[in-house]
Amino acid sequence: MSEQKNKQARGVTDVVLGLMRDDNAKFSPLAAFTGIILLVGTVLTVLRFTQGLGAVTNLTNTHPWGMWIGFDLMCGVALAAGGYTTSAACYLFGMKKYHSAVRPAILTAFLGYAMVVVSLLYDVGRPDRLVLAYPFIVQQGTTSLLFEVGLCVLLYLTVLFLEFTPIPLEWLGLRKARNIAVKLTLTLTIFGVVLSTLHQSSLGALFLIAPSKLHPLWYSPYLGVFFFVSSIAAGLSMVIFESMLSHKKLRHRMGKAYLEEHPPLILGYAKAASLVLFGYFMVKVVGVSAGDNWYLLLTPYGIWFLVELLGFVALPCFLFAVGSRNKDPGLIKFTAVLTIIGIVLNRLNISMIAFNWHLPLDERYIPSWMEITLSVYMVTCLILAFRFIATRMPVFDEHPDFKGQH
Numbered sequence: 001m002s003e004q005k006n007k008q009a010r011g012v013t014d015v016v017l018g019l020m021r022d023d024n025a026k027f028s029p030l031a032a033f034t035g036i037i038l039l040v041g042t043v044l045t046v047l048r049f050t051q052g053l054g055a056v057t058n059l060t061n062t063h064p065w066g067m068w069i070g071f072d073l074m075c076g077v078a079l080a081a082g083g084y085t086t087s088a089a090c091y092l093f094g095m096k097k098y099h100s101a102v103r104p105a106i107l108t109a110f111l112g113y114a115m116v117v118v119s120l121l122y123d124v125g126r127p128d129r130l131v132l133a134y135p136f137i138v139q140q141g142t143t144s145l146l147f148e149v150g151l152c153v154l155l156y157l158t159v160l161f162l163e164f165t166p167i168p169l170e171w172l173g174l175r176k177a178r179n180i181a182v183k184l185t186l187t188l189t190i191f192g193v194v195l196s197t198l199h200q201s202s203l204g205a206l207f208l209i210a211p212s213k214l215h216p217l218w219y220s221p222y223l224g225v226f227f228f229v230s231s232i233a234a235g236l237s238m239v240i241f242e243s244m245l246s247h248k249k250l251r252h253r254m255g256k257a258y259l260e261e262h263p264p265l266i267l268g269y270a271k272a273a274s275l276v277l278f279g280y281f282m283v284k285v286v287g288v289s290a291g292d293n294w295y296l297l298l299t300p301y302g303i304w305f306l307v308e309l310l311g312f313v314a315l316p317c318f319l320f321a322v323g324s325r326n327k328d329p330g331l332i333k334f335t336a337v338l339t340i341i342g343i344v345l346n347r348l349n350i351s352m353i354a355f356n357w358h359l360p361l362d363e364r365y366i367p368s369w370m371e372i373t374l375s376v377y378m379v380t381c382l383i384l385a386f387r388f389i390a391t392r393m394p395v396f397d398e399h400p401d402f403k404g405q406h
Helices: 002-008 012-020 029-051 067-079 082-092 096-123 127-131 145-164 166-172 175-183 185-209 223-249 256-290 294-298 300-326 329-353 369-390
Strands: none
Touching (some): 067 096, 067 185, 067 223, 067 329, 067 369, 082 223, 096 145, 096 369, 145 185, 166 175, 175 185, 185 329, 256 300, 294 300, 300 329
C-alpha cells in the first residue's frame, strides 16, 4: 500500500515527463510534436479569450457555426457513443462478454463529452453564460431543439462522470463511496441510453430548420434517425479503434481477463457494426427516395454524396462482415478507422461542406488555421488525459483490492 501511495504522490513534473516520454524514457519526435501542439494551443487559447472569436476564427454573422461545432461537437458526440452502446449491451441486454470493454468505453465517452463542453466554451461568444447555466436558469428556451441538446448533453456528461467514478474511487481506496457508485450502474445506464437517444437524434434535427441552406441530398426529414443510427456505428468503431491503440501503448496495464476477452469482443463489435451500417445505408437510400433526389446524384455534389455513402458506409459494412466471418482482426481494425473517417466526413458535410452550398466559393466559410490548430489541441489534451488515467487507474485491469467485484 505504501508503494501505491508513493505512486499517487508523484509531482506535476513527473506526470508531465511521463506523458512526454516513450517506452525507452527518451524524448521522441512525437513527444516533441505534442509539446509544440500544447504550446501553440495554449497561446491561441489565451488569444481567443482575450481578443474574442474574430481574432482566431473566420466565423461571421452569416456563418456563426464552424469547425468547433462541426468537428469538436458534432463529431465528438458521435464518436463518444461507445459509452452508452457498450453499457447497454453489457448491463441491459446481458452480454457479459463485453464487460471488459465497459470501463475503457466509459472513459473515452466521458473525455469525449468533456471535450465537447470545452469546445462550446471556445465557440460561444459569451462563455460566461454557458458556465453559469444561463440558458437553463435565466433565459429558458424550452421550445428550442438547441435547448434540448444542451440539456441532454449536460445531463449525460453528469451520468458519464458518475459511471466513471468507480475507477478513481478504487484508485483512491474509497471502498464505501465506490460501492455506492457501483450500485447505481444499472440506473445510470438506463439514463445514459435515454439521454443519448435524445441528443444524438436532436443534433441532426437541428438542421431541419435550414432546408434552403443544406443541400437536398443531405437534408431529409429523417436527419434525426440518420444521426442516431450512425452514432451507434461510430461508437462501436471507436471502441475497436481505442482498443487497437491501447494494445500498442498500454498493453502492460491490461489484465489477463481483458486480454483473453479481447479477440471475441472485437469480432462481436464487428458483427454489430456491420448490421448497424447496413441499416444506416438503407435509411439513407430511403431518405434520397423520399425527397425524390435521384437526379442530383449526377451533379458534383451528388458524386461527393456517393463517395460518402458507398465508400464510407456500404464498403465498411461489407468489410466488417468479411472481417468477422474470417476472424481477421487486422481487417476489422482497418474498417473501424474507415468508419470513423466516414462519420466525421458526414458530420462535416452536413455542418460545413454541404451547408450554404449555393453560395459562391469566395463567400463560403473556410476554417482558419488557428481554428484547426485549437481542435487538434483539444484532441491532443483528450489523448493525454486518457493515457494519464489508463496508466494509473484500474481501467484495463482489476485493482488488487477489488478483484472479482467489477
